[in-house]
Amino acid sequence: MSNPLLDFSGLPRFDTIRPDHVAPAVTGLLDDGRKLIASLQALPNPTWDTFIKPLEDAGEHLDRAWGVVAHLHGVMDVPEWREAYNAMLPEVTRFYAELGQNLELFGQYRKIRDSAEFDALSPARQRIIDNAIRDFRLSGAELAEADKPRFQQIQEELSGLSAKFSENLLDSTNAHAEWIEDEAELAGIPDSARGAARAAAEREGKPGWKFSLHMPSYLPVLQYAENRALRERMYRAYATRASELGKTEWDNGPLITGILKLRAEEAHMLGYRNYAEVSLVPKMAESPEQVLGFLTDMANRAKPFAERDLAELRAFAADELAMADVQPWDVAWVSEKLKQARYSFSDEEVRQYFPEPKVLSGLFKVVESLYGVTIRADQAPVWHDDVRFFRIERDGEQVGQFYLDLFARDTKRGGAWMGEVLTRRRHAAGVQTPVAYLVCNFSGPVGGKPALFTHDEVITLFHECGHGLHHLLTRIDEPAVSGIHGVEWDAVELPSQFMENFCWEWDVLSDMTSHVDSGAALPRELYDRMIAAKNFQSGMQTVRQLEFSLFDLRLHHDFDPAGDKSVLGLIDEVRRQVAVLIPPAWHRFPHSFSHIFAGGYGAGYYSYKWAEVLSADAFAAFEEAAGKSGSVLDRTTGERFWREVLAVGGSRPALDSFKAFRGREPSADALLRHSGMEAETA
Secondary structure: OOOHHHOOOOOOOOOOOOHHHHHHHHHHHHHHHHHHHHHHOOOOOOOHHHHHHHHHHHHHHHHHHHHHHHHHHHHOOOHHHHHHHHHHHHHHHHHHHHHHHOHHHHHHHHHHHHOHHHHHOOHHHHHHHHHHHHHHHHOOOOOOOOOHHHHHHHHHHHHHHHHHHHHHHHHHHHHOEEEEOOHHHHOOOOHHHHHHHHHHHHHOOOOOEEEEOOHHHHHHHHHHOOOHHHHHHHHHHHHOOOOOOOOHHHOOHHHHHHHHHHHHHHHHHOOOOOHHHHHHOOOOOOOHHHHHHHHHHHHHHHHHHHHHHHHHHHHHHHHHOOOOOOOHHHHHHHHHHHHHHHHOOOHHHHHOOOEHHHHHHHHHHHHHHHHOOEEEEOOOOOOOOOOEEEEEEEOOEEEEEEEEEEEOOOOOOOOOEEEEEEOOEEEOOEEEOOEEEEEEEEOOOEOOEOOEOOHHHHHHHHHHHHHHHHHHOOOOOOHHHOOOOOOOHHHOHHHHHHHHHHHHOHHHHOOOOOOOOOOOOOOHHHHHHHHHOOOOOHHHHHHHHHHHHHHHHHHHHOOOOOOOOOHHHHHHHHHHHHOOOOOOOOOOHHHHOHHHHHOOOOOOOOHHHHHHHHHHHHHHHHHHHHHHHOOOOOHHHHHHHHHHHHOOOOOOOHHHHHHHHHOOOOOOHHHHHHOOOOHHHO
């Protein structure tokens, strides 16, 4: 117990965990796991209690310890933690590869599946066993013994390449900075962004302003800076991160090729034509062809709207800004000018109404109103002073807890995500309640004022909270199908995208806004202009997401990484099909596409758009309820959504959960309506 990573009595001891704890703790857990497996695979008559339960108990300890290490690698990526993580990553990957290929364990699961006990098990436990048998097959358990070492080697190499991809992206992002000494060059950039840039320079003991490629610094420059040369420099630096156009040691190009070749080899070893087929086995979608058809159909519907958006942008730039040649680094700037001209407000104006304390209280009110819970501040050791901790209660009993890490740091990987600390399960002493990480990368407080969020950042926060609620509000006590576990990957985004919709509702925003200086709530007339602008350039935004999704799927479906066509050649081909904005030839988007190369979304990025259909249709039930109750914060509908979607986790197919909530199959009508693309597709 002297090693805090091995203390499973409560929450992680972030105040005492050090990098030098990693190797001894993880090595010991791996050794214990192998000894247990050796004994379990020899059981003559395995049952749930004698075989699966002890395997789950041991797996939970390893998952908890390694989960803490992986989390700290993501939010505190200093050399010591990077070294500790990378040193043990191959060992952990090897262990899970061995586990997945263990034919004796596979046989034990099949014995239980074929036994009289199976029919007496709960549906959740039956699903766990069926999922395990499926996953053993996908992990190579049925491969010839001579092939298993190579398959295991593939898993180890893939995990190493993915980790390196993420590290290269962070290092190349941190490497570039724009130092401004003449204040005249900051024209147009909001005071809040200037203040953050000034504080960044002061932290390094330098004069002037420092702008980085991290989103809270990068986006205000692209959106507001009058200095076109500055916008171009920032855009070029961002677009070429982790590529051959920068430092050789940070070039993700060879890693991409390596990842694709290994995934293709893995698929062929398992008897599939391509990695996309492997990826879709545990998902809702039935085949790559079905997904390609879905994405192509959506692109055909959206592209006319995107072309109209672009034509309006170019016409405005020429007529009002005397800009005849709109370049990619001009698009966000011109779009902001056009939005202000058309709707008479700016994102920066709206941002003043979203101070962090008010946003959090508004978010918590939505959750409390829908699900009858209470969210309270709580205490726990944390990994940074910015991090806060909360508990969720219902009827006076703890339901779950979560850490909230909102602000960007140089040692924190980009993006936003939800991570697991503990999963709900039942022990002899009672129910272990779930715990989650909610992580974002927003601008922190500046000049003694609270942090201010853009409306897009508010949407991001609600999105991650939706993932968190899926994990935290589960009522399933079996960890393998509790919360997000066991949920088909293309349905995982349903609860998160569902939550985004509340960010556009007046009865939500009116209670979660307060001007940072005056304290006044968001004016109704400004809200009305925001709603009018809600679908501003939605066509362009939609085809952009479809471009990413089609590129990802085709990369893993019909692209030969050893063939003549390059990765850049493929994305150019996809862009000719669906895009309206074509970036410069030197743009290196694939090199920073961490979702599919380092984030688990390989051949699965389409899930965002797929689940958006489900989430929009689910939210339509709350809109229907609002027609009667007057508010989308309808408790009765919220309870039903909790009961039929959030609470059941992965204990049944996601489509069954959706139909239990809506009473029918999903329909794309609500998504088209929400996106302003309904009329021309009727």
